Amino acid sequence: MGITLTDKAVKHVNNFLAKRGKGIGLRLGVRTSGCSGMAYKLEFVDEINADDLVFDSAGVKVVVDAKSLPYLDGMELDFAREGLNEGFKFNNPNVKDQCGCGESFNV
Amino acid sequence: MALFQIAEPGESAAPHEHKLAIGIDLGTTNSLVATVRSGLAVCLNDQRGRSLLPSVVRYHADGSVEVGFDAQKNQAVNPRHTIVSVKRLMGREEKDIAHIEAMPYEFVEASGMVKLRTPAGVKSPVEISAEVLRALKNRAVAALGGELVGAVITVPAYFDDAQRQATKDAARLAGLNVLRLLNEPTAAAIAYGLDNAAEGVYAVYDLGGGTFDISILKLTRGVFEVLATGGDSALGGDDFDHRIYCWVVEEARLQPLRPEDTRLLMMCCREAKEFLTHNPEARITARLSTSEMVDLKLDVATFAAITQTLVSKTLQPVKRALRDAGLRPDDVKGVVMVGGATRMPQIQKAVGDFFAREPLTNLDPDKVVALGAATQANLLAGNKTGKDDWLLLDVIPLSLGLETMGGLTEKVIPRNATIPTARAQEFTTFKDGQTAMSIHVVQGEREMVADCRSLARFELRGIPPMVAGAARVRVTFQVDADGLLSVSAREQTTGVEASVTVKPSYGLADDEITRILQDSLAHAKDDAMTRALRESQVEARRLIEATEAALAEDAHLLKAEETAAITAAIAKLRAAAAGDNRRQINMAMDDLAFETQEFAHRRMDQSIKKVLAGRKVDEIRMGEKE
Numbered sequence: 001m002g003i004t005l006t007d008k009a010v011k012h013v014n015n016f017l018a019k020r021g022k023g024i025g026l027r028l029g030v031r032t033s034g035c036s037g038m039a040y041k042l043e044f045v046d047e048i049n050a051d052d053l054v055f056d057s058a059g060v061k062v063v064v065d066a067k068s069l070p071y072l073d074g075m076e077l078d079f080a081r082e083g084l085n086e087g088f089k090f091n092n093p094n095v096k097d098q099c100g101c102g103e104s105f106n107v
Numbered sequence: 108m109a110l111f112q113i114a115e116p117g118e119s120a121a122p123h124e125h126k127l128a129i130g131i132d133l134g135t136t137n138s139l140v141a142t143v144r145s146g147l148a149v150c151l152n153d154q155r156g157r158s159l160l161p162s163v164v165r166y167h168a169d170g171s172v173e174v175g176f177d178a179q180k181n182q183a184v185n186p187r188h189t190i191v192s193v194k195r196l197m198g199r200e201e202k203d204i205a206h207i208e209a210m211p212y213e214f215v216e217a218s219g220m221v222k223l224r225t226p227a228g229v230k231s232p233v234e235i236s237a238e239v240l241r242a243l244k245n246r247a248v249a250a251l252g253g254e255l256v257g258a259v260i261t262v263p264a265y266f267d268d269a270q271r272q273a274t275k276d277a278a279r280l281a282g283l284n285v286l287r288l289l290n291e292p293t294a295a296a297i298a299y300g301l302d303n304a305a306e307g308v309y310a311v312y313d314l315g316g317g318t319f320d321i322s323i324l325k326l327t328r329g330v331f332e333v334l335a336t337g338g339d340s341a342l343g344g345d346d347f348d349h350r351i352y353c354w355v356v357e358e359a360r361l362q363p364l365r366p367e368d369t370r371l372l373m374m375c376c377r378e379a380k381e382f383l384t385h386n387p388e389a390r391i392t393a394r395l396s397t398s399e400m401v402d403l404k405l406d407v408a409t410f411a412a413i414t415q416t417l418v419s420k421t422l423q424p425v426k427r428a429l430r431d432a433g434l435r436p437d438d439v440k441g442v443v444m445v446g447g448a449t450r451m452p453q454i455q456k457a458v459g460d461f462f463a464r465e466p467l468t469n470l471d472p473d474k475v476v477a478l479g480a481a482t483q484a485n486l487l488a489g490n491k492t493g494k495d496d497w498l499l500l501d502v503i504p505l506s507l508g509l510e511t512m513g514g515l516t517e518k519v520i521p522r523n524a525t526i527p528t529a530r531a532q533e534f535t536t537f538k539d540g541q542t543a544m545s546i547h548v549v550q551g552e553r554e555m556v557a558d559c560r561s562l563a564r565f566e567l568r569g570i571p572p573m574v575a576g577a578a579r580v581r582v583t584f585q586v587d588a589d590g591l592l593s594v595s596a597r598e599q600t601t602g603v604e605a606s607v608t609v610k611p612s613y614g615l616a617d618d619e620i621t622r623i624l625q626d627s628l629a630h631a632k633d634d635a636m637t638r639a640l641r642e643s644q645v646e647a648r649r650l651i652e653a654t655e656a657a658l659a660e661d662a663h664l665l666k667a668e669e670t671a672a673i674t675a676a677i678a679k680l681r682a683a684a685a686g687d688n689r690r691q692i693n694m695a696m697d698d699l700a701f702e703t704q705e706f707a708h709r710r711m712d713q714s715i716k717k718v719l720a721g722r723k724v725d726e727i728r729m730g731e732k733e
Binding site: 016026031040044046047083085086087 | 109110111112113114115116117118119144145146147151152153154246249250251252
């Protein structure tokens with residue numbers, strides 16, 4: 001299983017990392033907060049912690065902490081454009097329901 | 108499903124708490140909006156993928172409003188009610204606006220800022236600008252998928268308080284929270300300085316649609332300081348269109364045109380200008396309302412020739428700013444080009460030749476200002492950037508000083524001093540027993556107070572009576588980070604104090620600043636001579652007063668003919684000082700000094716005798732030893 005990135009996501013992550021000038025990869029995680037219980041984390045990675053798991057998706061290092069992994073396993077990260085908005089999209093098979101906007105979710 | 112942006116490590120926003128901030132370049136011709144996404148500043152495009160929004164507003168009788176391309180498309184049809192370049196009207200009175208007679212609008216008599224009559228009612232420039240800002244805000248809200256924390260809006264470096272306030276009012280009217288107004292060249296420097304992180308002195312050459320700004324900046328380890336600024340608020344790409352237009356009218360031998368034809372031709376001229384950036388020749392064709400046909404070919408060489416004066420006009424403020432910064436063209440490590448007009452090859456060549464280096468054009472010159480504004484907005488909204496934070500120093504545009512005897516200006520803080528700043532200078536009394544001092548705070552570059560701008564007056568009272576020149580009055584000028592000036596005066600021996608606070612830029616239009624600077628340049632030689640003359644006159648008056656005081660006290664020391672000679676010399680000097688022949692004044696002063704030499708000796712002897720009278724020789728010797 002693990003976590004995968006779509007081609008579009010890979011392209012954008014690499015572009016943002018290059019423009020930022022530093023960072024070794026992309027961190028995905030969950031934390032408890034928000035209206036439906038859980039919220040995603042999406043951050044640049046400058047250092048890898050002891051309890052982190054590192055996946056490789058088409059050359060991008062994807063870092064997930066051990067606690068978050070069960071909620072994210074099997075997930076695909078996409079980059080999408082909706083109207084004028086654009087950004088990363090979590091296609092998470094573990095999600096049972098989510099709040100209206102999708103910023104927080106439940107498993 | 109929500110769309111996510113990548114945050115800095117540990118900075119992921121809680122759900123529904125994204126700090127969305129935007130940067131807006133509110134331009135004379137075009138406006139843009141940008142934001143920082145996943146750490147990268149990007150311009151936000153409209154539905155059709157266009158980042159520019161023409162700063163054009165069209166009002167309809169039913170109260171509806173068109174903004175941008177839709178309004179621009181129809182501007183030839185209805186020029187009177189299609190408002191372009193409204194930025195030139197912001198915070199201005201009718202008399203302040205250059206070429207107001209050439210504008211097709213119906214101005215409404217009003218005190219303060221101009222107002223325009225439109226089919227939807229009388230509108231102020233603030234309301235019109237608010238329409239442009241609202242369109243950009245709506246675009247940003249749609250693109251970011253949430254409410255905005257705030258916006259950084261850019262303004263020309265020379266915008267005064269009234270113009271800045273008008274811009275803020277427009278933003279508020281559009282429902283935007285203004286995080287800060289930022290000078291356009293500074294925003295461009297932020298975009299370049301941070302993205303490229305190159306150290307050294309840079310010039311930002313910003314030729315927009317309607318304004319020209321030059322800034323000399325110094326970048327050191329991400330900290331940058333504005334060394335000098337300059338510009339011309341009535342020079343931009345529009346003027347190049349106008350030059351082509353004049354050429355067309357002349358070449359085609361056109362009779363005076365109706366407004367819609369003027370507008371149509373101006374549009375053709377702008378298209379021709381843009382076409383010439385990448386092509387050797389442009390064709391200008393138009394059918395006028397008189398069914399007259401215009402069909403001309405304009406080549407690059409002709410275009411360069413007819414716009415030569417405009418190009419060199421931009422180089423004057425460049426030279427001046429460099430001189431202010433104490434630099435030569437070869438001290439500048441790079442030249443940042445900003446504004447769509449810098450795409451013109453003749454501009455790039457002239458700037459390249461002046462600095463003897465290729466100007467930097469690696470960021471889109473139309474977008475750099477918005478990108479820099481977005482970068483700052485992101486920071487001000489409280490988002491971490493992962494880069495070192497930077498400090499930005501600003502400068503005062505005109506020297507601040509006070510009036511001294513003879514109507515002369517004494518500069519206390521020179522122009523282009525970085526703010527915040529505080530400088531103090533000591534002044535003294537002019538007359539014996541003078542107990543009050545009037546302090547007149549002025550702003551400007553000229554030597555004479557009459558040629559400068561008066562900011563404030565206040566009085567310092569309670570100076571103990573002393574002989575002229577004995578009092579020590581320390582005057583401190585302090586300019587805080589917001590450009591607010593406070594002046595305080597303190598007599599050092601007694602500690603009596605008085606102070607005043609003023610806003611130096613209040614009510615000062617940007618072309619007024621330009622005019623003040625140009626005047627000071629044009630009158631530099633005159634001013635130096637006037638100053639010398641005034642100094643002689645002040646000295647003459649001081650000498651006359653001192654002599655008359657001495658005569659009143661010690662006339663008994665003089666023979667009648669000596670008194671007569673001195674009185675005659677005084678009369679001669681008084682007559683000379685009333686005129687403006689400095690040589691004559693100086694000669695008369697020499698004459699009076701000569702006539703009073705003997706008198707001075709006798710007075711000296713007399714006072715020594717007074718001091719020594721009744722004292723023993725020993726006491727005097729001891730006194731000497733001390």
